[in-house]
Amino acid sequence: AQTVTQSQPEMSVQEAETVTLSCTYDTSESDYYLFWYKQPPSRQMILVIRQEAYKQQNATENRFSVNFQKAAKSFSLKISDSQLGDAAMYFCAYRSWKTSYDKVIFGPGTSLSVIP
Amino acid sequence: KAGVTQTPRYLIKTRGQQVTLSCSPISGHRSVSWYQQTPGQGLQFLFEYFSETQRNKGNFPGRFSGRQFSNSRSEMNVSTLELGDSALYLCASSVDIDTEAFFGQGTRLTVV
Numbered sequence: 716a717q718t719v720t721q722s723q724p725e726m727s728v729q730e731a732e733t734v735t736l737s738c739t740y741d742t743s744e745s746d747y748y749l750f751w752y753k754q755p756p757s758r759q760m761i762l763v764i765r766q767e768a769y770k771q772q773n774a775t776e777n778r779f780s781v782n783f784q785k786a787a788k789s790f791s792l793k794i795s796d797s798q799l800g801d802a803a804m805y806f807c808a809y810r811s812w813k814t815s816y817d818k819v820i821f822g823p824g825t826s827l828s829v830i831p
Numbered sequence: 832k833a834g835v836t837q838t839p840r841y842l843i844k845t846r847g848q849q850v851t852l853s854c855s856p857i858s859g860h861r862s863v864s865w866y867q868q869t870p871g872q873g874l875q876f877l878f879e880y881f882s883e884t885q886r887n888k889g890n891f892p893g894r895f896s897g898r899q900f901s902n903s904r905s906e907m908n909v910s911t912l913e914l915g916d917s918a919l920y921l922c923a924s925s926v927d928i929d930t931e932a933f934f935g936q937g938t939r940l941t942v943v
Binding site for chain 1: 864866873874875876879887889919921923931932933934935936937
């Protein structure tokens with residue numbers, strides 16, 4: 716069974732600085748998707764970034780980028796120029812490409828605080 | 832374009848009762864999935880529907896059930912409520928099974 720681990724329950728970053736959130740996962744599959752979701756205090760989950768496992772190039776989305784290491788099964792999120800609005804819970808998630816396993820598995824989350 | 836709408840937003844029920852939660856996906860989205868979020872267990876997958884068919888189900892007891900209608904709207908039902916069912920229930924919709932999922936704001940269920 717697939718698992719997703721986030722080893723940092725809480726992190727903090729100074730405004731305008733860069734922070735990296737860690738995520739590791741375990742799977743025997745070769746085709747899958749990885750996601751980072753953000754959940755602010757409003758509780759609505761927002762997709763931050765998505766990576767297809769078959770793509771070697773790391774995904775980027777404005778100030779957000781990932782470091783995807785398929786062999787190491789690592790998928791970290793880097794937030795550059797941190798802003799107060801980035802404060803939230805961040806969840807790393809895995810989704811199998813196979814139709815029979817297309818449920819999303821979430822990690823336990825990392826609570827990010829942004830210090831003004 | 833309207834987002835995913837979940838109703839009601841908040842709900843208080845008594846142990847032993849049953850509850851039905853509703854999710855209206857984004858127009859054109861055919862896939863709807865449900866998740867339970869609790870402080871202790873985190874986010875756990877409940878089930879996913881695509882074109883009125885349940886495609887996958889998480890490890891939850893049979894008291895948890897769901898369905899999807901022809902207009903893609905989905906409902907989930909929990910019977911014989913237990914205190915441990917208190918949680919935030921999130922619904923997400925996507926165009927297809929491998930496309931981006933958009934989440935609703937959730938329904939906060941409290942069982943007393």
